[in-house]
Amino acid sequence: MDVLAEKMIESLTQWNIETKMSTITVDNCSSNDGMIRLVQEKLSNELLLQGKFLHMRCCAHILNLIVKDGLFVIEGSIETIRDSVSFWSASPSRMEKFEDVARQLKISCTKKLALDCKTRWNSTNLMLQTALEYKDVFPRLKLREKAYCTLPT
Known part of the structure; x- marks a missing residue:
């Protein structure tokens, strides 16, 4: 989850979209939960609404x-x-x-x-x-x- 969070933050900042993004949709695995938490912690001041609604679970994965x-x-x-x-x-x-x-x-x-x-x-x-x-x-x-x-x- 640390590596995933690092790469996610790297990509978001490289594309200069970390302040424009409202949600990230991922499937329901614990490493994704941890990754989102780390992204929220590191980017909380730059995220829309301080990242309150950043983590969206994938409905298709839940249905599956x-x-x-x-x-x-x-x-x-x-x-x-x-x-x-x-x-x-x-x-x-x-x-x-x-x-x-x-x-x-x-x-x-x-x-x-x-x-x-x-x-x-x-x-x-x-x-x-x-x-x-x-x-x-x-x-x-x-x-x-x-x-x-x-x-x-």
Whole structure:
């Protein structure tokens, strides 16, 4: 945090904006809290309103933390769906079998199963939305494919 504060102050003064800045938005980690505190201490006389409102926490980061906590509660279910999506999208022949069963059940195959990136909750959301559209396909495939053993419930 000392190095971050030093570099922040150096950059602000180099650009001559330390007296024009009202806030700094950072994510919620303790080193950023400390960095902002040090910047406020060193520049308090030059900051707008003596830096009272300098530290703004990033709303997107807060939202991300909330969603990750929520997803953690259902992680077991997500893993089962992830395993199913991985199994059926592993090869063109499996994908074809998946789409055939979907068509037999009169389910439109406009969306492809897509495996998520575990660190990006928006991709997990997309994977879950798509899998939900095919929820009736998975049990039918379980009856036809002995190697398929991770049926979502």
